[in-house]
Amino acid sequence: MKNKTVIITGASTGIGKEIARYFITRESNVIMNASSEENLKKAYEELGSPANAIYQVGDISKRETGQKLVRLAMEKFNAVDVLINNAGVFSPKPFLDVEEQDLDLYWNVNLKGTYFTSQAVIPQMIKQQNGSIINIGTVLVDHAIDGFPATAPLTSKGAIHALTRQLAAEFGKNNIKINTIAPGIIRSPLQGKIGIEDADSLAGLHLLNRIGEAHEIAEAAYYLATSNFVTGETINVAGGHTVGHAI
Template sequence: METRKVAVITGGSQGIGAGLVEAYRRHGYAVVANSRNIAASDDALIRNVQGDISDPSVASTVIQTAVDTFGRVDTLVNNAGVFIAKPFLDYTHDDYDNALRVNLGGFFHITQQAVAQMSAQGTGHVVNVTTTLVENANSSVPSALASLTKGGLAAVVKSLAIEYAARGIRFNAVSPGIIKTPLHAVEAHPTYAALHPVGRMGNIDDVVHGVLYLEQAPFVTGEFLHVDGGQSAGN
């Protein structure tokens, strides 16, 4: 089992995270997935760990589960996150705390644990799922808290890519547009589709394909891959 590649995916119970779990399994990886409400899997090569990823003890349990069960951690996909769309003055202290706790704390604790393991192995890959709104704000989608927190995930990619380049660990980010997931009401889909130059919302598979490209591109590190239907190109 220690020769099989292992992916750890946060926010793995639905939407993009669930799509990533399925895709990595199709590619032969064992998977450890985390979410606050994730059921046990019947697949012997999937371990699901319930809990709030912003809690350092949960983050530690997720990585320890991967090492104890499968012997290693090859890839970490930091997919868990919250998106709170409000005008700036409408954000509450709870909104602020929630965004920082999940989007930044949920990255920081588990990534430290994963990179420690990857450093011992001499190889590894971390992918952060951010949002294209970090670089391409849109007046139709108020996103200050997402930009503040997901912007941190984008910025740290380059810093860590350089810090760990000589140690065999890569860091990249996928920056999606608006993706069809349970987070978005169906009646709002036409409005969201119109925000993309290609005229449609993204599908979960679009983001999954982006992450898998980065997974299979060993000479790519410190990269932001826009999966946003042309939003980053202009409008």
């Protein structure tokens, strides 16, 4: 991935920031995106303001944000090799309490964000006859939990899983690989945001009896970015979350 250009959305905190770190240290050209300028600038500086990275603020639910990211990539690095659609929102809420505004939030940020940003990069990848798009889903699409009702965000993530397969079918002939990473419980600021004070208390949901670390998602993203013969797949990085239960 040296000198390859990677766009990462939601790169200011948690998993996205760790993915950015992972690629930056391996000499990729990285474009970091997030909706908060303050958080994005802070993350960029915490990573050492690297010369092989640049950041672009923008709401990925808006079509123009993806277009701006592609323009910046072409101006600075003259290619778009990898897109990592990491930006997203997620929070539990009982089904009967979900309102239209909840659905709008998750579908706009999670699904439209992934959809529009992918639309923005694919024309350049077609020109290059090469590219990789990595979406972030969730194991909860395949492993529902009664005590964690989250139909609103889950429907948007489930749509991303389906989108991955269809895009892989449409653009395989252009040597564009599209895959999804479905994380289990990962140590990140998201846990606190949704009211989980002790993320390690959820270790038992995984057969390995621990939660995951952000760098483990970054490792999976790097593998998919470098793989030339994997497409249309959903890779569970979840410590056995979907495989079985320890009782």
